[in-house]
Amino acid sequence: MTDNSSIGLYTDGDVATNDTTQPSLEALAEKRFSRRQTLFGGARATSLALMGTAMLAACDDDADGTTALVVSAGATAATSAGRMVTLTGSVTAGSSKGSAISWAQTSGPEVELIGTGNPVSFIAPAVESTQDLTFTFTAAPTNGDTAASATTTVRVSPAVLGFTAVAHSLEDLVVVPDGYSVTVMTRLGDPLTAATAAYANDGTDTDFANRIGDHGDALHFFGLSSGGDPDSSALTRGLMVQNHENITQAYLHVDGPTTVGGARPLAEVVKEIECHGVSVSEYVDGGERSWSYVQDSRFNRRITPNTEMALSGPAAGSDWMVTAYSAEGTAGRGTINNCANGITGWNSYLTCEENWAGYFRRDTSDAALRSAAQLTSLLRYGVRTGASGNYNWTTASSTDTTITRWNATISGTEAREDFRNEPFQFGWVVEIDPYDPASTPRKRTALGRCGHEGAFIRVVEGQPVAAYMGDDSRSEYLYKFVSNQTWDADDASASDRLAMGDKYLDAGTLYVARFDEDGSGTWLPLVYGQVPSRPASGSYVEYTFADQADILINARLAADAVGATPMDRPEWTAGNPATGEIYLTLTNSNNSYRPVDGTNAANPRSYWNAGNPNGHIIRLREEGDTTAASSFAWDIYLFGADTIDCDTTFEETNINISDLDLRNDFSSPDGAYFSRATAISGQVNPVFWIETDDGAMTDVTNCMLLAAMPGTVGDGGAFTVTNTDGTSTYTQDTYVGTPATAANLRRFLVGPLECEITGIDMTPDGRTLFVGIQHPGEGGDASAITSHWPTSQSDTGSSARPRSAVVAITKDDGGVIAL
Structure with a gap:
C-alpha cells in the first residue's frame, strides 16, 4: 500500500532437560564435562541457539590401537523447534583408525541428518x-573388531521466538x-x-518492459524443479513474482519529470507506465542459501499496464466493459497500482489493483454526458x-491509445469509440500463471471490483475455495468470495493453471x-435479487442494480446497500495455517472518517483528535471452521501504538491497549503473512509477520517487520475503550486478544529511510525470508537525495539514488528464521 500437524509423543525415560528454569547448558558442561572438548552447533551469544547442541566428548589421542573401541555420543541436551542442533561423537578408548563412524536416529519425530560421518x-x-529424539553414534572398525555404539537424547520443546528484538x-x-x-x-531497473x-x-535508463519495476510490493516465491517444472517443495530455485505498485517519479528521470508546452514528454510517460505492474524473475541458491537472480532466465517476464488481459467471470461482456480496445467488453490492457496478492492452491498468482482510480483523467464536460448510474x-x-490523472500521462499523446486510454472523458458517440469505460476495467483481482511467460492474465470479475489490497486464498479439501479481500480505503469493507466448486486436491498439480482459475474463481458468491x-x-x-437499492445519501442519488454484473462492477455500492461495516482501511488478509483463522490489518483512519463519536466495536479507537492513526489488526474464525460459513466470531488481535507518546495512564489504558513496549511497538500495520505450513515456523503455533507503512512514528523509527506467535480468537475478552476529543468523552465496548509480550511479539527488522516494508514470503523450509523494501527516500529528488539504499547496505558513504528492492534474509547458523 502506498497511500493447515500433530506429532506423536515419545519418551525415553528419565533424561536431562534444559528448560528455562534449569541450569544452562554452559553450566552443565562446566560441571560434567570440564575436561572434555564440547561443540555447540550454531551457538551464538546473542541468541538462544546455545539451547540445542548435544554435549560431546573428545577423542583419546593416546589410544594404542590394541584395546576394544569405546565411544561416546555426548550428553543429553535440550532445544526448541526450528533450532539447529549439531551431534558430534568421539572414540574415548581403542583405535578409530580405519573405522567407519556414523550417526543414526533411533527414536522420536523423524528429522533429516545434514552431513555424513561425524559430526x-x-x-x-x-x-x-516436549518430545525426546534419540540418536546412536557407531564406530565400526574395518579390521573386523567389534563395533561400538552409544546414544544421546535431545529433548525438543515447542517453538519460541529466538532472536533479540531489533x-x-x-x-x-x-x-x-x-x-x-x-x-x-532484485532492484528497480535490474x-x-x-x-x-x-x-x-x-x-x-529506458525499456522498463524488460526491467524490474518500481515500488515493489507483495511478492511470492514459486518453486522450480531442476528441470524447470513447478515444484512447491523446491528450496534452491524458484520464481520471484512481485507487484510494482507505483513510482518515485523524481528519481526515474535525469532531473525529475518535465513538462514541455503543457505536455509531458512521451518517453518519460512510457517509462513511468512500464514501471508499474508485475515482474517475474528467477532466483537461485548457489549453495548454503547464497541467493542471486538469473538475468537471462526463460521464465523472466514483465506484466505492465500495456499487457493484454482477458476479462473473465460474470462482468465480462457487460456494456460497462466495452471500450475502443474491446467492442465486446471481454478484453483489456494491463494492470496498475498492484498492491497485495494472493496465491491459489493450483500454483497461480493473484495480483490486486488498489488505488487505480487516480490514474484517470476526466474533463468537466464529461459529467453532462453520463448516465446517472455511471455518475x-x-x-x-x-x-x-476535473482530474488530470496521476502524472498527467494523457498530455503525452493524442493518438497513441496506450496513452489516450487514461482519459475517460466521453468523446465519441458510443462506448466502442473511446475509453469512457476504461475505469471499469480496473479494480479487479488478476490471475497470472508465473510458469508460462506466454499466458494471458485474466481479470476475475466474480471477486468484485474495489480498491483491492489483497486476496488471501484458503483451500480445504471438500470445501469451496474462499478468497478474503480488503478494500483499502477509509471506511471501506472486508469481502469474501466463495466458489461454487469444492476444492479437489488433485487440482493442485494441474498443468493448465488458468483453467483451474476458471473452475474456482469465475463462479461463486461474493459476500x-x-x-x-x-x-x-x-x-x-452480494447477489442480484437479494441486494436492495442503495438509498440516496449526501451527493449520491438512489442506486438500483440492474443485474449481477452491475453488483460486481459496483461492489462498493452493493456493500453500502446491505449494511456492511465500514472499517479503518482494510489492508492485507492472511490465514493461520494451523487454525484457519483469518487476520485483517486495518492500517489507520483519520478523524474525518473515524471521529471520536463515530467508533464501532470492530473499530473502537479515536484519540488525539486524529482518529485511529496507529491502526489495529482484527481476526475472525468462521463458524464450524468452514470456508462457506455465513457467520463468524471476531476479536481485535493487536492495537498499534507509539509507546513513547503513550505517557499517561489514560493513554496506556485506552490507546496502548495491547500493552506494547519499545521491543514491539508499531504503527499502521499493512502487510500480513503467516510462515508457510511446510516450514517448522508455520506449524503448531505459526509465526505471524506484520509489516508497517507508517507515518505516525517516523520521528523515532523507520518502518518495520515484526514476528508474532498469536493465540486464537477469544483468548482475551471484553474491553471498554474510552475515547475523548478533549471536551466530550465516549465509551466503546469491544473484544480484544491477550496482551502482547516480548515472548509473543518482537520487532525483527527495521528498514531504511522513508521506506515502506511490504511484500514477504519464504522458502518452503523457512530458512530464507524474502522481504520487499518499497520507495526508500521517497521524500527526496535528484538534487536532494534522502536515502541511498540499497547501495548504503554495503557502502555507508554511497551517493546513489535509492531503489526499491527485495532482500533475502538468512540465519547464520542455517536455522529456521525467527525461531
Missing part, C-alpha cells in the same frame, strides 16, 4: 509438546537481529533479459471530473462482512 546436524522438528532505527539500512544476514536481490543493459540509475459509480470509486457489537459477524451475500 552431523539437524533442525529440531515442530512439536506440540531496536527503533533511523539508519539508512535494513537492520536485522544479530545472527542474521541480509542479501539485496535487467530481465541478456540483451538489456545494466541499470545506470541516473535517470537515463454515481464514478463518484463512489473516486474517478472525479461482505458485518461486524456486530457482540463479537459475532455475518457474511452478507
Whole structure:
C-alpha cells in the first residue's frame, strides 16, 4: 500500500532437560564435562541457539590401537523447534583408525541428518509438546573388531521466538537481529533479459518492459524443479513474482519529470507506465542459501499496464466493459497500482489493483454526458471530473491509445469509440500463471471490483475455495468470495493453471462482512435479487442494480446497500495455517472518517483528535471452521501504538491497549503473512509477520517487520475503550486478544529511510525470508537525495539514488528464521 500437524509423543525415560528454569547448558558442561572438548552447533551469544547442541566428548589421542573401541555420543541436551542442533561423537578408548563412524536416529519425530560421518546436524522438528529424539553414534572398525555404539537424547520443546528484538532505527539500512544476514536481490531497473543493459540509475535508463519495476510490493516465491517444472517443495530455485505498485517519479528521470508546452514528454510517460505492474524473475541458491537472480532466465517476464488481459467471470461482456480496445467488453490492457496478492492452491498468482482510480483523467464536460448510474459509480470509486490523472500521462499523446486510454472523458458517440469505460476495467483481482511467460492474465470479475489490497486464498479439501479481500480505503469493507466448486486436491498439480482459475474463481458468491457489537459477524451475500437499492445519501442519488454484473462492477455500492461495516482501511488478509483463522490489518483512519463519536466495536479507537492513526489488526474464525460459513466470531488481535507518546495512564489504558513496549511497538500495520505450513515456523503455533507503512512514528523509527506467535480468537475478552476529543468523552465496548509480550511479539527488522516494508514470503523450509523494501527516500529528488539504499547496505558513504528492492534474509547458523 502506498497511500493447515500433530506429532506423536515419545519418551525415553528419565533424561536431562534444559528448560528455562534449569541450569544452562554452559553450566552443565562446566560441571560434567570440564575436561572434555564440547561443540555447540550454531551457538551464538546473542541468541538462544546455545539451547540445542548435544554435549560431546573428545577423542583419546593416546589410544594404542590394541584395546576394544569405546565411544561416546555426548550428553543429553535440550532445544526448541526450528533450532539447529549439531551431534558430534568421539572414540574415548581403542583405535578409530580405519573405522567407519556414523550417526543414526533411533527414536522420536523423524528429522533429516545434514552431513555424513561425524559430526552431523539437524533442525529440531515442530512439536506440540516436549518430545525426546534419540540418536546412536557407531564406530565400526574395518579390521573386523567389534563395533561400538552409544546414544544421546535431545529433548525438543515447542517453538519460541529466538532472536533479540531489533531496536527503533533511523539508519539508512535494513537492520536485522544479530545472527542474521541480509542479501539485496532484485532492484528497480535490474535487467530481465541478456540483451538489456545494466541499470545506470541516473535517470537515463529506458525499456522498463524488460526491467524490474518500481515500488515493489507483495511478492511470492514459486518453486522450480531442476528441470524447470513447478515444484512447491523446491528450496534452491524458484520464481520471484512481485507487484510494482507505483513510482518515485523524481528519481526515474535525469532531473525529475518535465513538462514541455503543457505536455509531458512521451518517453518519460512510457517509462513511468512500464514501471508499474508485475515482474517475474528467477532466483537461485548457489549453495548454503547464497541467493542471486538469473538475468537471462526463460521464465523472466514483465506484466505492465500495456499487457493484454482477458476479462473473465460474470462482468465480462457487460456494456460497462466495452471500450475502443474491446467492442465486446471481454478484453483489456494491463494492470496498475498492484498492491497485495494472493496465491491459489493450483500454483497461480493473484495480483490486486488498489488505488487505480487516480490514474484517470476526466474533463468537466464529461459529467453532462453520463448516465446517472455511471455518475454515481464514478463518484463512489473516486474517478472525479476535473482530474488530470496521476502524472498527467494523457498530455503525452493524442493518438497513441496506450496513452489516450487514461482519459475517460466521453468523446465519441458510443462506448466502442473511446475509453469512457476504461475505469471499469480496473479494480479487479488478476490471475497470472508465473510458469508460462506466454499466458494471458485474466481479470476475475466474480471477486468484485474495489480498491483491492489483497486476496488471501484458503483451500480445504471438500470445501469451496474462499478468497478474503480488503478494500483499502477509509471506511471501506472486508469481502469474501466463495466458489461454487469444492476444492479437489488433485487440482493442485494441474498443468493448465488458468483453467483451474476458471473452475474456482469465475463462479461463486461474493459476500461482505458485518461486524456486530457482540463479537459475532455475518457474511452478507452480494447477489442480484437479494441486494436492495442503495438509498440516496449526501451527493449520491438512489442506486438500483440492474443485474449481477452491475453488483460486481459496483461492489462498493452493493456493500453500502446491505449494511456492511465500514472499517479503518482494510489492508492485507492472511490465514493461520494451523487454525484457519483469518487476520485483517486495518492500517489507520483519520478523524474525518473515524471521529471520536463515530467508533464501532470492530473499530473502537479515536484519540488525539486524529482518529485511529496507529491502526489495529482484527481476526475472525468462521463458524464450524468452514470456508462457506455465513457467520463468524471476531476479536481485535493487536492495537498499534507509539509507546513513547503513550505517557499517561489514560493513554496506556485506552490507546496502548495491547500493552506494547519499545521491543514491539508499531504503527499502521499493512502487510500480513503467516510462515508457510511446510516450514517448522508455520506449524503448531505459526509465526505471524506484520509489516508497517507508517507515518505516525517516523520521528523515532523507520518502518518495520515484526514476528508474532498469536493465540486464537477469544483468548482475551471484553474491553471498554474510552475515547475523548478533549471536551466530550465516549465509551466503546469491544473484544480484544491477550496482551502482547516480548515472548509473543518482537520487532525483527527495521528498514531504511522513508521506506515502506511490504511484500514477504519464504522458502518452503523457512530458512530464507524474502522481504520487499518499497520507495526508500521517497521524500527526496535528484538534487536532494534522502536515502541511498540499497547501495548504503554495503557502502555507508554511497551517493546513489535509492531503489526499491527485495532482500533475502538468512540465519547464520542455517536455522529456521525467527525461531
